[in-house]
Amino acid sequence: MRTADEPTAEPRLPAPEASxxxxxxxxxxxxxxxxxxxxxxxxxxxxxxxxxxxxxxVELLPGDAAxxxxxxxxxxxxxxxxxxxxxxxxxxxxxxATWMTALPSGNLGVSARGRPVTEVLAxxxxxxxxxxxxxxxxxxxxxxxxGCWAAARPGGLTDRVIGHLATSAFALPEYIVAIxxxxxxxxxxxxxxxxxxTDATGAPxxxxxxxxxxxxxxxxxxxxxxxIVRGALADxxxxxxxxxxxxxxxxxxxxxxxxxxxxxxxxxxxxxxTSAGMLFGxxxxxxxxxxxxxxxxxxxxxxxxxxxxxxxxxxVCAGAAITIVLLASDVIRDVVVGGRR
Amino acid sequence: xxxxxxxLAACSGGDTTSxxxxxxxxxxxxxxxxxxxxxxxGRASAITRDPHGTQGNESDYLILALVYDTLTxxxxxxxTVGRLAESWQASSxxxxxxxxxxxxxxxxxxxPVTAEDVVWSLRRLRxxxxxxxxxxxxxxxxxxxxxxxxxxxxxxxxxxELPLLTxxxxxxxxxxxxxxxxxxxxxxxxxxxxxYRGGNARLIRNDRWHGGTVRLDAIEVTMFETSAAMANAVLxxxxxxxxxxxxxxxxxxxxxxDVRVIRRPNDMSMPIVMRTADGPxxxxxxxxxxxxxxxxxxxxxxxxxxxxxVANDILGTGDPxxxxxxxxxxxxxxxxxxxxxxxxxxxxxxxxxxxxxxxxGLAESATLFAAQAKDAGVKIQVVKQESGAFxxxxxxxxxLYTTYWGTNxxxxxxxxxxxxxxxxQNEAGWSDTDFDAAYRKVLQTSDPGARSAALQDxxxxxxxxxxxxxxxxxxxxxxxxxxxxxxxELPGYGRVQLENVWLD
Numbered sequence: 001m002r003t004a005d006e007p008t009a010e011p012r013l014p015a016p017e018a019s020x021x022x023x024x025x026x027x028x029x030x031x032x033x034x035x036x037x038x039x040x041x042x043x044x045x046x047x048x049x050x051x052x053x054x055x056x057x058v059e060l061l062p063g064d065a066a067x068x069x070x071x072x073x074x075x076x077x078x079x080x081x082x083x084x085x086x087x088x089x090x091x092x093x094x095x096x097a098t099w100m101t102a103l104p105s106g107n108l109g110v111s112a113r114g115r116p117v118t119e120v121l122a123x124x125x126x127x128x129x130x131x132x133x134x135x136x137x138x139x140x141x142x143x144x145x146x147g148c149w150a151a152a153r154p155g156g157l158t159d160r161v162i163g164h165l166a167t168s169a170f171a172l173p174e175y176i177v178a179i180x181x182x183x184x185x186x187x188x189x190x191x192x193x194x195x196x197x198t199d200a201t202g203a204p205x206x207x208x209x210x211x212x213x214x215x216x217x218x219x220x221x222x223x224x225x226x227x228i229v230r231g232a233l234a235d236x237x238x239x240x241x242x243x244x245x246x247x248x249x250x251x252x253x254x255x256x257x258x259x260x261x262x263x264x265x266x267x268x269x270x271x272x273x274t275s276a277g278m279l280f281g282x283x284x285x286x287x288x289x290x291x292x293x294x295x296x297x298x299x300x301x302x303x304x305x306x307x308x309x310x311x312x313x314x315x316v317c318a319g320a321a322i323t324i325v326l327l328a329s330d331v332i333r334d335v336v337v338g339g340r341r
Numbered sequence: 342x343x344x345x346x347x348x349l350a351a352c353s354g355g356d357t358t359s360x361x362x363x364x365x366x367x368x369x370x371x372x373x374x375x376x377x378x379x380x381x382x383g384r385a386s387a388i389t390r391d392p393h394g395t396q397g398n399e400s401d402y403l404i405l406a407l408v409y410d411t412l413t414x415x416x417x418x419x420x421t422v423g424r425l426a427e428s429w430q431a432s433s434x435x436x437x438x439x440x441x442x443x444x445x446x447x448x449x450x451x452x453p454v455t456a457e458d459v460v461w462s463l464r465r466l467r468x469x470x471x472x473x474x475x476x477x478x479x480x481x482x483x484x485x486x487x488x489x490x491x492x493x494x495x496x497x498x499x500x501x502e503l504p505l506l507t508x509x510x511x512x513x514x515x516x517x518x519x520x521x522x523x524x525x526x527x528x529x530x531x532x533x534x535x536x537y538r539g540g541n542a543r544l545i546r547n548d549r550w551h552g553g554t555v556r557l558d559a560i561e562v563t564m565f566e567t568s569a570a571m572a573n574a575v576l577x578x579x580x581x582x583x584x585x586x587x588x589x590x591x592x593x594x595x596x597x598x599d600v601r602v603i604r605r606p607n608d609m610s611m612p613i614v615m616r617t618a619d620g621p622x623x624x625x626x627x628x629x630x631x632x633x634x635x636x637x638x639x640x641x642x643x644x645x646x647x648x649x650x651v652a653n654d655i656l657g658t659g660d661p662x663x664x665x666x667x668x669x670x671x672x673x674x675x676x677x678x679x680x681x682x683x684x685x686x687x688x689x690x691x692x693x694x695x696x697x698x699x700x701x702g703l704a705e706s707a708t709l710f711a712a713q714a715k716d717a718g719v720k721i722q723v724v725k726q727e728s729g730a731f732x733x734x735x736x737x738x739x740x741l742y743t744t745y746w747g748t749n750x751x752x753x754x755x756x757x758x759x760x761x762x763x764x765x766q767n768e769a770g771w772s773d774t775d776f777d778a779a780y781r782k783v784l785q786t787s788d789p790g791a792r793s794a795a796l797q798d799x800x801x802x803x804x805x806x807x808x809x810x811x812x813x814x815x816x817x818x819x820x821x822x823x824x825x826x827x828x829x830e831l832p833g834y835g836r837v838q839l840e841n842v843w844l845d
Binding site for chain 2: 062071072187306
């Protein structure tokens, strides 16, 4: 569970070295900004490449938005009119260029059903952000707690139980978790609403409707991240300063939290960042199962409609959100590693 | 089918409420008030607010049909009954049709409905990309007003079935409604839009509705991506009605005493199409053999979980004039084998049956049919295609494939759309002189006796040798809480007629 660019040993800094670092702090702040800028450029170009792939991929699917949104048996003239309305009579490259040039101004084009994509996304995207971020926060808290608890007594009963549970949880597909939740919590006992029903604001009618979708996303991801936290802490435990803290007779929780955890943060941050992508992927399934009005359900429909602007719109929003999480993770790692260098 | 003489005598006068409260729903005296929470299928990506647009979502269509009136709607005893049109009359050549608009009809803002509004709306509908398919044979310029309350539609050819075309999408808006004002444009329907957001809506009663007393205070429509989620919602009590939720949900709900399963027969047809123009099924004896080797009872029982009825290879089973007197075809493997051998059908080959998962049960029907065909020595391999690929590569072209149709209450509708030689959606590439002649006679004959005979001919020829194998009809299935009464029991789009619903 160790990432390649992580330092393997962290010697304590001698005093003269520390003072030299203080003198150079202005320069290193500039370097940090340059680093973030470089990361940003890399991530943005990745996003543009992704969008080009989206355009090409939808094009490769059989049929097009005109046939997908037409009534069955519409005449050739009707289809031609529809293609013209949707701009499908333009070459793919032109459509991509037009769409990309409009993007910086926040214009995501018009969907195959004739609605502005920004309007189509206006309610679902915030709903998905709430769902995915709640799940992300819960995943972070739960996996840190479980990972640290397991690491406190390596090889103990708690460690083994948590280890097995985490592996099983990660192996569970979201839809299994969802069904396992909905039967006891909604259909048998009526404790929670079975599905999400939205009100006039376009948001779920009650916060209780979020509980099961969030849990269905959180449980598998917590399994994954608990393994990462536990693994990173095990790596740290082998380091001299952590071993020394243990030998000094400090309580196990102090050793884990004060001595092992800080060094494990870069690995943990990278693991959480991977989860961000997987949470958006899982949202497609979970939103459909709970009728949660987010971009996941929107995406599935957009693909079957060959609705390129809408698919690309979802990709941009999800891509931007994931990019921010990845950047945050990179920055956290830089700060932690830099601070300890 | 409506007899033309009755049409000429201004049929269905005054009968503006389309579905009589069904007997099983008539529990006591209807009560006033209450909010009905109903779920309907729909995808967020396919939301369409334009009443004349292509409605991909049942939820959107439901909302539109409650807010706006069409000229006519599907009915029970007659397949076309009046809504905003109270009566209609044809010229003797069956080309010119005059529709009288209900006298006291007003829009939700109080403005009276005029023939001009109707003409504007129908022309707008006609000018959409699907306009030609929705109002076939009626050019925009041939939609005119005659005085304040008469609308005249002139067809390019005689069409005794023209009123049928005005049932589903002829939503009437105010003349000159701007495209950007569509989403809040007043209608004339039994309910007014309170709010609409992301496929979900709340509608409130229109006390001035021309069609009679509406009892519900409000209807809340929730859009569901899947039947499974909608079924969970009704079982958990979050909605009162799950509209068109399907057989799987019905099976789950049968165990629940508090949830009622409403079966609307003749809702969906899933015929197997055999290409007649060329290929291995061009010989009528081969098609006859296929129709004899299918085990229809087993298909209904297994594919539809029993929520359906056996059919007789004639499409339009819900038509009041459906030919019930034509003997039911049933399984006869010996005869099937004899026909195949007489036709020289190559039993050593494996034939592809192309299907999709567009609707529940469709792919299963193909698989079961393939298994049954093996009993007669016919080797069929089921090939599943994704919807887009199917419509591009197989539909209208393939030798053997499954199709499905959601409106099944008119024999003539199918004859005109899918079977007459020049039909735009001639799924089997069928061209049969006798059939074409019989079909044209139906459209051109106003004498009820002669027309009825011609309609019988249409169905007899179709039963005998068309490219369709129609093994059964799926019921439309709604789940409803016990407190909901007066729900529609009509198949297809009849399910949206909620104006008679009341709660106790």
